[in-house]
Amino acid sequence: MSKYAIEVENLNIYYGNNHVIKGINLKIPQKTVFAIMGPSGCGKSTMLRSFNRLLDLNKNARVTGSVRLFGRDIYAGDIDSVEVRREVGMVFQYPNPFPHLSIYDNIALGLKMNKLVKSAEELEGRIEWALKKAGLWEEVKHRLNDYPSGLSGGQRQRLVIARVIAMKPKVIMMDEPTANIDPVGSKKVEDLIFELKKDYTIVLVTHNPAQAARVSDYVAFIYLGELVETGETGKIFTAPGSKLTEKYLTGKLV
Amino acid sequence: MRTLKKFAKFDRFDFLTYPAVLFVFLLFTWMLVVYVTNSIPAFQREGWNVYFTNVWNASECPDKEYYGILAAIWGSLYTSIIALLVALPLSISYSIFVVDYAPKRLRGILEITSDIMAGLPTIIYGIWGAFFLVPFLKEWVMMPVYDYLSFIPIFSQKPVSGFSFFSAGVLLGIMITPFVSAVVREAYATIPHTYREAAYSLGLTRYEATKILVGYVKPAMISGTILGFGRAIGETVAVSLVVGNAFNVSADPFSPGYTISSLIATQYGNSFIYTHMTSVLYAAGLFLFLVGLVITLLGMYVLRRWKKNVSI
Numbered sequence: 391m392s393k394y395a396i397e398v399e400n401l402n403i404y405y406g407n408n409h410v411i412k413g414i415n416l417k418i419p420q421k422t423v424f425a426i427m428g429p430s431g432c433g434k435s436t437m438l439r440s441f442n443r444l445l446d447l448n449k450n451a452r453v454t455g456s457v458r459l460f461g462r463d464i465y466a467g468d469i470d471s472v473e474v475r476r477e478v479g480m481v482f483q484y485p486n487p488f489p490h491l492s493i494y495d496n497i498a499l500g501l502k503m504n505k506l507v508k509s510a511e512e513l514e515g516r517i518e519w520a521l522k523k524a525g526l527w528e529e530v531k532h533r534l535n536d537y538p539s540g541l542s543g544g545q546r547q548r549l550v551i552a553r554v555i556a557m558k559p560k561v562i563m564m565d566e567p568t569a570n571i572d573p574v575g576s577k578k579v580e581d582l583i584f585e586l587k588k589d590y591t592i593v594l595v596t597h598n599p600a601q602a603a604r605v606s607d608y609v610a611f612i613y614l615g616e617l618v619e620t621g622e623t624g625k626i627f628t629a630p631g632s633k634l635t636e637k638y639l640t641g642k643l644v
Numbered sequence: 645m646r647t648l649k650k651f652a653k654f655d656r657f658d659f660l661t662y663p664a665v666l667f668v669f670l671l672f673t674w675m676l677v678v679y680v681t682n683s684i685p686a687f688q689r690e691g692w693n694v695y696f697t698n699v700w701n702a703s704e705c706p707d708k709e710y711y712g713i714l715a716a717i718w719g720s721l722y723t724s725i726i727a728l729l730v731a732l733p734l735s736i737s738y739s740i741f742v743v744d745y746a747p748k749r750l751r752g753i754l755e756i757t758s759d760i761m762a763g764l765p766t767i768i769y770g771i772w773g774a775f776f777l778v779p780f781l782k783e784w785v786m787m788p789v790y791d792y793l794s795f796i797p798i799f800s801q802k803p804v805s806g807f808s809f810f811s812a813g814v815l816l817g818i819m820i821t822p823f824v825s826a827v828v829r830e831a832y833a834t835i836p837h838t839y840r841e842a843a844y845s846l847g848l849t850r851y852e853a854t855k856i857l858v859g860y861v862k863p864a865m866i867s868g869t870i871l872g873f874g875r876a877i878g879e880t881v882a883v884s885l886v887v888g889n890a891f892n893v894s895a896d897p898f899s900p901g902y903t904i905s906s907l908i909a910t911q912y913g914n915s916f917i918y919t920h921m922t923s924v925l926y927a928a929g930l931f932l933f934l935v936g937l938v939i940t941l942l943g944m945y946v947l948r949r950w951k952k953n954v955s956i
Contacts, residue, residue, distance in 0.1 A: 444845055476847035486838045490860050499856070500846035550842075557846070 392461040395420045395561050395591035396441060401455040403436055403445070411437050412615045413455070418608070423583060423592045425606035425623065427599055429643065433615040434595045435483075435565050441593065442478035442563065443471040460560065476504055479554030481564040485546035485571065487538040493549060494534040497521070500557045520556035524548045525582055544575020551582060555590075562586065563593045568601065580605050599639050603627050611635050613643075676933065683927035686711070689920060694927050698893050706919040713928050715891040719809060719901035720932070723887065724876040726813025726897065727820055731872050734817070735825035736865070739832045740854060755829075762822035770882035773815040774807075778886055781814060782806030786898045803898040807888035810897040815886055816876045823875055824868040831864030832857070863947050870943030874936055880905040904932045 396418040403411035410433045418424045426434045439445040440453050443464060456463045464474045487496045497517045500506070507513045517534075521527040526548045530541070538546055547567055554562055564583070568576035583592055583605050596602050602609050603623060610620035611634075619631050630636045637643040686694050690710070697712030742754050786803040793799045835857055843853035858865075888900020889910055908925050915921040 442845060444841055447840065447844060472847050472849055475845055480841075480845040482838055482841065482845075484836075484838045486836075486842045488839065488842065488856065488860065490862065491856075500848070503849075503852050504847050553846070 392458070393420060394418060394458075395460060396593070397456075397458040397461075398441075399456045399458070401437065401440065401453070401457065403433070403440055404452045405436075405448070406450045410615050411440075414612070414617045416610055416617065416620060418591065418593060420591050421587060421589070422607040423587045423594055423605050425594045425596055425602035425609045426612060427596050427602045427609060427638075428612035429638070430597050432612050434597075434612050437612070438480075438563050438565055438593065438595050441561075442475050442480055444475070444480065446471055476500075476557065477559050478561045478563060479557060479559035481547070481550050481554060481562065481567045483566040483569050485543055485550055487541075487546050487549045487553065489537060489539060491537075492535045493530055493538055493541075496538065496549060497553045497556050500553060504557065506557060516556055517552075520552040523555050523586075524552035525578065525585075526552055542575060543571035544578055547571055547575065547579055548582065551579070551586075555586070559590070561591045561593060563595075565595045566597065567594070569597075599627075611638060613638070679926055679930040679933055683923055683930045686920065686923035686927045689923075694924060695931060698891055700891050702914060702918050702921060704918075709918055709920045711921065711924040713904065713907060713924065713931075715893050716902040716904045716907040716928060717931065718893045719812075719887065720877050720903040720905070720935075722809045722897070722901070723812040723816055723883065723903055724873055726810060727816035727876040728869060728872055730814055730817025731821045731824050732865070732869065734821045735828045735868065736858065738821070738825045739829040740858070742829055743833045744854065758822045758825060762826065766819065766879060766882045769815060769819050770885040773811065773882055773886040777815055777818075778806040778811045781811050786810065790898070798895045798897065801896050801899060805888065805900065806898075807886055807900050808898045809887065809901050812883045812887035812901075812903070813897070815882055816879055819879065819882065820872040820875050824872040827864050827868035827871060828861065831861040835860055867943060867947055870939060873939055877903075877935060877939075878905055878932065880909050884909055904928050 394417045396416070398414055398416040398418075401411055401414045401416075402409070414437065426438065428434050436445070436451075441457055441459075441464075445451045445453060453465060456465060458464070459474065459477065463469070464471075487493075488499070491499065494517060497520055498513060501513060501516060507516055518527065518531075521530065526545060529545060530536075530549075533540070538549060541549060551562075551567075567583075568579050571579070580601065583594065586592060587607075594602070594606060606623045608621065609623045609626050611618045611626070611632075613634055618634050619626065621631075626635065627639060630639060634643065683694075690712070693712050695712070695717065696714055698714040699710050699712045701708060701710040703709050738754075738758070742751050746754060782803055782805075786806060786808075789799055790802055839860060840853070840857065843856050848856065883903050884906030887903060887906055889902055889906060890900040892899055892901045894901070908928055911921065911925060915925055
């Protein structure tokens with residue numbers, strides 16, 4: 391088995407005639423936090439959605455090149471996109487637990503639909519485990535049947551993370567997970583990312599270099615659809631190899 | 645300066661909108677008052693029997709006149725429920741198809757078609773129903789059901805003319821589908837993209853994801869249902885052409901019946917001849933009025949409670 395969770399080779403993504411991601415190569419090591427940073431609109435969210443084939447939802451999008459998940463090309467003809475998404479969990483920019491499902495049912499949904507648990511007891515146990523892992527159990531254990539509307543933004547985001555963890559994915563992708571929540575909530579989510587990398591490979595998209603510096607082990611800098619540079623976070627932040635990266639990190643890139 | 649300030653306090657929109665609001669409210673109250681006062685003679689003469697008996701004795705001799713509209717009440721509810729059973733599945737599948745599956749051009753054509761259907765004069769549905777739908781349903785639905793399922797009590801009578809609760813219900817269902825589906829389609833199309841992504845990112849298949857998203861638009865389905873029920877129970881002309889216009893309280897869907905609105909429409913012309921009939925027709929209208937009111941309030945309550953629970 392490959393020592394990399396995700397290997398991206400010559401990845402190109404087009405929206406119609408618009409070339410969004412231009413020939414990107416990346417290797418994402420297992421059980422680390424890998425940050426993809428870049429200014430808004432540089433294509434990082436689009437690229438992330440190609441790692442779990444969520445891009446398939448967009449009929450205009452076209453992908454060439456290869457994305458290998460633990461050595462397996464997820465764009466090969468015999469690969470089921472549903473299978474891929476089961477192994478690659480995703481947390482979104484907007485905390486999006488289903489508002490019409492209870493806290494409990496939000497987590498149970500993926501487990502039940504994918505038949506990942508065999509009994510009601512196992513389901514219950516798994517939900518409690520995921521909520522504890524996401525650091526939300528103490529706050530919601532008395533109101534599991536309430537709707538998520540009673541939760542704060544940060545709590546909702548941790549509920550989404552619990553929903554993902556419950557399925558025991560191999561990779562967790564986070565698309566600017568703190569962009570829409572308050573600083574206290576953000577801090578909790580960042581702490582959680584730190585905690586989760588012991589067991590999971592985490593791919594974090596952020597437009598905030600400070601966040602990348604705080605939580606990631608490796609970082610890739612994307613600008614206008616191209617990979618500028620990638621490497622260990624400490625190295626890139628102290629001695630960037632490109633003028634463009636330096637400008638971005640110091641906030642001079644507009 | 646002082647006078648100017650005083651004048652500025654006087655909001656012109658208050659001046660323009662209050663009378664309009666007051667007028668609408670008064671109109672509503674006025675109608676209710678007219679219906680109540682005009683139906684009082686019927687209640688004084690017959691009591692609640694106006695609603696709970698099934699008789700229609702129109703007599704030249706006022707002493708022998710006696711009316712009970714139970715059959716019409718029954719028919720209104722029965723046909724409207726059949727209509728919803730037809731319209732809801734049609735509307736939901738139509739909405740899913742139009743939003744998720746149909747290619748762009750087909751989507752436009754379908755949307756325009758359903759908007760046109762919503763605007764057609766109801767008599768057009770009525771004529772089509774009487775001359776085409778009724779014989780069609782009799783031949784292809786009622787007779788086969790009678791042939792094979794007549795051991796079930798409600799299907800045990802051989803359908804005679806085809807003019808029946810069932811025909812009226814199906815026609816109503818077709819008529820209200822454009823309205824119900826407009827509401828459902830709109831709601832389904834405006835589901836935030838992030839929930840679609842969430843559903844698929846959890847490894848749900850297209851069918852499973854669609855099911856979850858349909859669950860998300862449940863309030864729209866409730867309000868669409870209310871709208872549909874309101875229209876179905878109030879629809880008059882088309883129904884009176886296909887329902888058979890018979891005083892009949894029967895669970896047999898293939899037997900002819902009456903609805904409140906078709907009763908009023910068809911008996912109104914006679915009511916001048918008889919002494920007590922007008923008041924009974926007012927009482928029938930009052931019932932329809934109140935049913936509409938209760939249904940709408942109930943629907944609003946359900947919708948509001950749901951919205952409070954799921955608001956973002």
